[in-house]
Amino acid sequence: MLILASGSPRRRELLTQIGVAYMVNPSTYSEESPKKKNPEKYVQAQALGKARDVAEKFPGQWVLGADTIVAIDGEMLGKPRNEAAAVEMLRELSGKKHSVYTGIALINGHKEYTKVVETKVWFRRLSEKEIKAYVAFGEPLDKAGAYGIQGRAAAFVDKINGSYTNVVGLPLSQVCKLFHKAKVHV
Numbered sequence: 001m002l003i004l005a006s007g008s009p010r011r012r013e014l015l016t017q018i019g020v021a022y023m024v025n026p027s028t029y030s031e032e033s034p035k036k037k038n039p040e041k042y043v044q045a046q047a048l049g050k051a052r053d054v055a056e057k058f059p060g061q062w063v064l065g066a067d068t069i070v071a072i073d074g075e076m077l078g079k080p081r082n083e084a085a086a087v088e089m090l091r092e093l094s095g096k097k098h099s100v101y102t103g104i105a106l107i108n109g110h111k112e113y114t115k116v117v118e119t120k121v122w123f124r125r126l127s128e129k130e131i132k133a134y135v136a137f138g139e140p141l142d143k144a145g146a147y148g149i150q151g152r153a154a155a156f157v158d159k160i161n162g163s164y165t166n167v168v169g170l171p172l173s174q175v176c177k178l179f180h181k182a183k184v185h186v
């Protein structure tokens with residue numbers, strides 16, 4: 001059975017939604033600070049790091065790891081450290097376009113398949129009041145870029161270009177393509 005190297009409830013829900021059977025084993029891989037690298041390289045390295053960490057414990061089994069980050073104006077936004085950081089992030093995203101990158105890594109021993117998917121997201125202008133209320137509601141803290149498109153932040157989004165499930169944390173069409181490429185029967 002596939003092992004999902006993730007503690008993210010969104011990733012579980014997405015795999016369940018498409019009928020994939022899996023076991024969860026979150027990785028303890030410590031995330032690097034997203035500062036310098038480019039976003040594609042960053043999410044790919046993180047997804048691989050998470051998958052390799054778990055794969056060590058399950059020789060001979062397929063392991064899927066993923067990592068999601070928001071990029072805007074050459075800056076990368078991961079999960080906010082606290083409420084003040086979440087407010088800052090949402091102020092930055094307000095009224096602008098940003099990109100969400102998810103890296104996925106499917107591995108089994110020395111066999112490693114990776115893919116990075118980008119989705120562009122346009123936010124309408126948000127008032128200070130809306131930002132504060134959204135952060136106080138508690139949705140942003142465990143999410144890259146301090147928002148959840150699947151939650152109340154759906155009302156912030158004018159349009160997207162690309163995979164919706166990629167924004168939520170796992171690009172399902174591309175995950176299926178990776179299963180086919182690796183000949184993993186799920």
Ligand SMILES: Cc1cn([C@H]2C[C@H](O)[C@@H](COP(=O)(O)OP(=O)(O)OP(=O)(O)O)O2)c(=O)[nH]c1=O
Pocket residue numbers: 005006007008009010011026027050066067068069070079100142143144145147148149150167168169
């Ligand atoms: C942009 C966005 C992110 N997210 C979430 C998906 C991810 O769970 C999280 C990004 O953090 P990640 O570090 O990618 O993942 P994680 O720490 O939650 O879980 P794990 O490392 O164990 O796999 O942000 C949403 O749920 N909705 C959104 O709209």
